[in-house]
Amino acid sequence: MPVGTQATVKAVLPEALKELGAQIILANTYHLYLRPGHQLVQQLGGLHKFMNWDRPILTDSGGFQVFSLGDLRKITEEGAAFQSHIDGSKHLLTPELSVEIQLALGSDIIMVFDECIPHPAERSYIVDSTNRSARWAKRCREVLPAGSRSALFGIVQGGMEQELRRQSAEQLREIGFEGYALGGLSVGEETSLMYDMMEFSLPLLPADRPRYVMGVGTPENLVEGVARGCDMFDCVMPTRNARNGVMFTSFGKVSIKQAQYRDDDRPLDPECQCYTCRNYSRAYLRHLYTSKEILASVLNTQHNLYYYQQLMAGIRQSLEDGTFTEFRKDFYRKREILTS
Numbered sequence: 001m002p003v004g005t006q007a008t009v010k011a012v013l014p015e016a017l018k019e020l021g022a023q024i025i026l027a028n029t030y031h032l033y034l035r036p037g038h039q040l041v042q043q044l045g046g047l048h049k050f051m052n053w054d055r056p057i058l059t060d061s062g063g064f065q066v067f068s069l070g071d072l073r074k075i076t077e078e079g080a081a082f083q084s085h086i087d088g089s090k091h092l093l094t095p096e097l098s099v100e101i102q103l104a105l106g107s108d109i110i111m112v113f114d115e116c117i118p119h120p121a122e123r124s125y126i127v128d129s130t131n132r133s134a135r136w137a138k139r140c141r142e143v144l145p146a147g148s149r150s151a152l153f154g155i156v157q158g159g160m161e162q163e164l165r166r167q168s169a170e171q172l173r174e175i176g177f178e179g180y181a182l183g184g185l186s187v188g189e190e191t192s193l194m195y196d197m198m199e200f201s202l203p204l205l206p207a208d209r210p211r212y213v214m215g216v217g218t219p220e221n222l223v224e225g226v227a228r229g230c231d232m233f234d235c236v237m238p239t240r241n242a243r244n245g246v247m248f249t250s251f252g253k254v255s256i257k258q259a260q261y262r263d264d265d266r267p268l269d270p271e272c273q274c275y276t277c278r279n280y281s282r283a284y285l286r287h288l289y290t291s292k293e294i295l296a297s298v299l300n301t302q303h304n305l306y307y308y309q310q311l312m313a314g315i316r317q318s319l320e321d322g323t324f325t326e327f328r329k330d331f332y333r334k335r336e337i338l339t340s
Contacts, residue, residue, distance in 0.1 A: 001026045001234040007051040011297040021309035026234045030062035038104040046106030058109035067116035095139040112140040114155045117184045126159035134171040151178035169204035179210035202229035242300035245289045261286040274306035
């Protein structure tokens with residue numbers, strides 16, 4: 001899912017997103033609550049109309065953004081009290097308010113409000129936080145109106161503790177949700193540990209419901225996540241890297257600012273059929289980036305998002321064909337990287 005934090009996927013028109021293959025995008029509760037305000041978005045017809053996107057939208061609950069505020073927030077049983085990063089104003093985001101905001105935005109998939117646990121953390125803190133997130137999840141379930149058109153996803157926490165992950169998954173299954181996510185990953189842990197948590201946790205979730213790993217990640221993370229049972233991903237990596245001149249290709253990452261591309265007339269990725277690769281050279285992309293031209297962000301982002309969408313489309317096709325094992329081996333062969 002391309003990330004459109006503030007009701008826009010940076011540097012890409014909604015029409016272009018469709019052409020790139022995006023079926024669903026992510027927007028953020030915390031940011032839209034602070035600016036322009038969920039009541040205004042609702043007044044103007046909801047998020048789909050506001051940003052001219054007629055396909056599904058998933059909204060994060062705001063839990064991760066509050067976690068990122070560090071000393072500017074305080075967690076209690078009621079919710080998360082925090083100061084706005086915009087103007088310093090004080091707010092209290094509760095499970096009930098998070099759902100209220102997401103409903104006002106018109107989200108198709110609502111995430112429960114939870115606390116993202118940092119790594120490393122004291123076990124006592126992890127236990128308390130995991131149990132509190134389960135209670136918050138129940139409050140989110142209770143406040144969502146019966147018959148709502150929005151699906152509600154629960155979020156498994158538990159830090160890097162297997163038994164706490166098991167406990168969290170069991171608590172969420174007992175409450176019952178339309179989909180389930182793994183939270184608290186990609187927060188500084190080693191990649192091998194993240195994969196261990198996926199491998200342990202994903203089979204604990206209902207096989208007939210979507211399983212979503214939040215905030216992940218690299219192309220390798222996506223392939224390995226699917227191998228372990230994940231269905232959905234989101235990450236700012238393709239768009240943020242694009243704006244910083246780093247592109248993902250079939251043969252690995254390319255930093256377009258490097259001098260070796262100054263007179264390189266080849267497309268960024270000869271195997272890619274995106275608009276950027278069909279029409280522009282590496283030399284031109286380097287020129288745009290080093291000249292700080294806005295078009296650099298546009299073309300680079302189009303390529304990275306296309307690459308990610310094609311990667312996932314290829315994975316889906318290989319699963320349908322029963323050839324995912326071969327797909328995975330070929331993916332690494334091109335990068336000369338051994339699978340973990």
